[in-house]
Amino acid sequence: MSLMPDRAGRSYRRARPAQRRTAPAALAAPALLGFAFLLLPLIALLIRAPWSGMTRILSQQAVASALKLSLIAASLATVFSLLLGVPVAWVLARMQFPGRSGLRALVTVPLVLPPVVGGVALLSSLGRNGVLGRYLDQWFGVTLPFTTPAVVIAETFVAMPFLIVSVEGALRSSDQGLEEAARTLGASRLTVFRRVTLPAVGPSILAGSVLCWARAMGEFGATITFAGNFPGTTQTMPSLIYIALETDPDAAIALSLVLLVVAVLVLALLRDRWVRPGNTV
Amino acid sequence: MRRSAVYLLALGSAVVLATTACSSSKSDTPAAGSASTPSTTTSSTTSALTGTITVLAASSLTGTFTTLGKHFEAANPGTTVKLSFGASSALAQQINQGAPVDVFASAATKNMDQVTTTGGATKSTNFVKNVMEIAVPPSNPGHIATVADLGKSGVKLVLCQPQVPCGSTAATVFKNAKVTVKPVSLEADVKSTLTKVESGDADAGVVYVTDVLAAGRKVKGIEIPADQNASTEYPIAALTKAPNAAGAQAFVDYVLSATGQSVLTAGGFLAP
Numbered sequence: 001m002s003l004m005p006d007r008a009g010r011s012y013r014r015a016r017p018a019q020r021r022t023a024p025a026a027l028a029a030p031a032l033l034g035f036a037f038l039l040l041p042l043i044a045l046l047i048r049a050p051w052s053g054m055t056r057i058l059s060q061q062a063v064a065s066a067l068k069l070s071l072i073a074a075s076l077a078t079v080f081s082l083l084l085g086v087p088v089a090w091v092l093a094r095m096q097f098p099g100r101s102g103l104r105a106l107v108t109v110p111l112v113l114p115p116v117v118g119g120v121a122l123l124s125s126l127g128r129n130g131v132l133g134r135y136l137d138q139w140f141g142v143t144l145p146f147t148t149p150a151v152v153i154a155e156t157f158v159a160m161p162f163l164i165v166s167v168e169g170a171l172r173s174s175d176q177g178l179e180e181a182a183r184t185l186g187a188s189r190l191t192v193f194r195r196v197t198l199p200a201v202g203p204s205i206l207a208g209s210v211l212c213w214a215r216a217m218g219e220f221g222a223t224i225t226f227a228g229n230f231p232g233t234t235q236t237m238p239s240l241i242y243i244a245l246e247t248d249p250d251a252a253i254a255l256s257l258v259l260l261v262v263a264v265l266v267l268a269l270l271r272d273r274w275v276r277p278g279n280t281v
Numbered sequence: 282m283r284r285s286a287v288y289l290l291a292l293g294s295a296v297v298l299a300t301t302a303c304s305s306s307k308s309d310t311p312a313a314g315s316a317s318t319p320s321t322t323t324s325s326t327t328s329a330l331t332g333t334i335t336v337l338a339a340s341s342l343t344g345t346f347t348t349l350g351k352h353f354e355a356a357n358p359g360t361t362v363k364l365s366f367g368a369s370s371a372l373a374q375q376i377n378q379g380a381p382v383d384v385f386a387s388a389a390t391k392n393m394d395q396v397t398t399t400g401g402a403t404k405s406t407n408f409v410k411n412v413m414e415i416a417v418p419p420s421n422p423g424h425i426a427t428v429a430d431l432g433k434s435g436v437k438l439v440l441c442q443p444q445v446p447c448g449s450t451a452a453t454v455f456k457n458a459k460v461t462v463k464p465v466s467l468e469a470d471v472k473s474t475l476t477k478v479e480s481g482d483a484d485a486g487v488v489y490v491t492d493v494l495a496a497g498r499k500v501k502g503i504e505i506p507a508d509q510n511a512s513t514e515y516p517i518a519a520l521t522k523a524p525n526a527a528g529a530q531a532f533v534d535y536v537l538s539a540t541g542q543s544v545l546t547a548g549g550f551l552a553p
Contacts, residue, residue, distance in 0.1 A: 129481040145482040146437060146465035228466025228477070229442070243469070246370040247444045 042260065049257055050250040057254040065232045066240040067258070073148065073236060074216035077155035078163075081212045084156075085163040086205065090193065092164070093171035104168070111161045118158055119225025126153065126226075150227035151234050155216035162215050166208030170201040207270055214266045218259065331359045334528035335381065337372040338364060339388035339515065340470040341411060341447065341488075344495045345548040346386065352544065353535050360528060368445040368470035376401050376520065383529035386517040386536070388471075389446035393516040405518035408536055409550035412512045413447075413454050414490045415503040416478045423484030428458040428509055431485055439483040441474050442467040446513050451487040453511035475500065491549035514553055 023031070050057065057063065092104050110118055126133040128143045136142045144150045178200065182192045198205070220238035227234040229243065237259055245252040334353075338346045343366045350362035365372075369392035376382050376396050385402065387393040393405045417425050423436045431438050432455075440462075441448035448467065455462055465483065468474040475492050477483040479499045493502035517536055519529035535541050546552070 123480060123482065127480055127482045143437075143482070145477075146439075224469070228439070229468065230464065230466050234466065243442060243444075243467075246368065246374050249374070 045253060045256055045260060048253050050254055053250060054254055057248075057251045058258070060251075062231050062235070062240060063255065066235050066237050066255075069148070069151070069232070069235065070217055070237040073151045073155055074159075074213050074219075076152045077159055077216040078209050078213040080152070080156045081160040081163045082205070082209060085160045085208075085212075086167055089164045089167035089171055090197070093168045107164055108161045110158050111165070115158055115219065115221030115223075116225050117221075119154060119222035122150075122154060122157060122222060122226040126150075145226060146228045146230065146234060148227075148233050151223055151236060154222040154226045155219045158219050158222050159212040159215040163205075163208040163212040166204055166211060167201060170204030171197070174200045210266055210270055214263060217262060329359070330357045330528055330531050332525050332528060333361045333363050334383045334525050334532050335363045336365070336384040336386065336532060337376065337380070337382050338366055338384075338386040339369045339372070339446065340366050340472045341388055341491055342366065342386055342515075343472065345491070345545050345550065348544050348548075349536060349541055352540070353532060356535075357531070362532065366472075368441075370395075370444045370446075371470070381522075381524050382520055383523040383525050384517065384519055384532050386515060387446070388515055389449065389513050390516050391449075392446065393518060396518070396520070400521060402518035402520050405516040406533070406537060407514045407553040408517045408542075409515045409545050410512050410553050411489045411491055411515065411550055412510050413450055413487055413505055414493045415485055415505060416475060416488050416493050416496070416500040417485045417503060418478060418481045418483075419498065419501050420481075421501060422481070425485045425503060427503075428454065428505055429460050431455075431487070432460040432462050434463070437482070437484040438462055438464045439466045439468060439474050439477045439486040440464045441471055441488075442469065445470055447471040447474065447488060450511050450513045454487065454505060454509055457511060458505075458509040489549075494549040512551070515550075 088107060092100065092107075113121075123130060123145065125131050126136070126144050128134065128137050128145065133144060136144070144153065174197070179192050179196050182196045183189070187195065218238060219236070220242065223234070223236055224239050224242070229235050229239045235243075237255060241252050241255045241259075244255060336346065336350070346364055346366070350364050353362055354360055367375075369387040369389055372385065373387065373392040373395040376385055377399050385393070385396055386408070387396075388411070390405075390407070393402070396402050397405060415425060415428070415431065417423065423430070423433075425431065425436070430436065440451050443449055443452060447470070466477065468477065471488050471492055474486045475488050475496060478486040478488075479496060490502070493500060517533055519526070519533045523529040536545075542552070
């Protein structure tokens, strides 16, 4: 953020009346403490980082395969979340049916559920002896635990609610008058969804996808519980960090920094590009 | 309105990203006043011991040490034994990072050495020995009968990761048996390896004899012949920075006493 008004005419950001510059001590003191509490651990990561050994650590084979698996699995999880989550958000925002608010609460449960519990739930449903998993095994010979698809499933389960919440909020606050106008002009409901609704909430879908992807990248508990931990097939970056902490704490810190950089990049993208006033509905 | 909601979510996900791993060590504080009190034959516990004794013990000691903790509390009213179990490698790491701990019981000398070399303990004593066994679900879906069967393709084998004692000891078994295996998962500690077998998601796991015994009917044990099997020694030490030094020594003495040893051998452990 530069202090100079930019030439694209967005100087309104600076043109607001001056804000108060002093805060009462009763607020300033806990606020400072809060800032320190949130930022100190992150700064500690930077201080403790083994800068000289960074290239040695990050060039290890296990790191490359874990990073690759994390990127692929998180991206696939985001794609599945989009395919399933956007329709879920639409149903929750646009349809009237009994039990809707209950259903809305239920689909967001994975948001607040401890991820390990999610992993146990996935094992009980899709594990080899799971409610559904036993039939997958008996009828198709498919078992999910210990496979890369299991990683994607675990990440989708945990991350999709982020997308649903984001898109559903946008749908509910978007102007339905446009949709009605399109309907009266003869467009089918699907056409309205494709040509009117989706473009209107596009930025929110993008923002939701980024959040969903970031959450999937960081997923640990459900993944290690449901998919296990093996280099190349199910060992993601967070699993590798957890394992590395026991043998090579320096490596764990170096790997954590990689994820921290990813997190910061995601936030930077979100702030500057996709959730700016005027861009969203 | 909505914008702030998105920011909140973004912040939340950043925190989640930054704090990926959470501790998986299970802690357990046994309730005092257990009915089964053994005859108190310990020698050094006659002086007035009080306070909390914090014990970090290998995952494979979960059952026996929980019992020992209860017996110790009953024999020494006024003491509380706080137990935390996990992979020996993880526990050694916690101690080296300055966790306030009185006693460390490791499933391998290697992980005890990690603590003694940094001055965390001066002297450790091997108190038991453990050997490996194959654990399979009761229905034995992989038709496992020998160590060699674990190397067959299609067998879903789960092992402890190599830096954990149960992982390195299992590796010795495979070396002895000249079998090459392709595990589907390397678990963080022996209990999570066993859990994957109990749930039926894995066809087999290589765990300690004591874990198979403790699991009861939930798994079936397949013995490994003595010429292929490998063992690991369990050392115990009172730590130099123990907040409760007297309690730490008393608990170590109790584990090494005849009473302590009888609880451990009942759990399947061998004399060192």
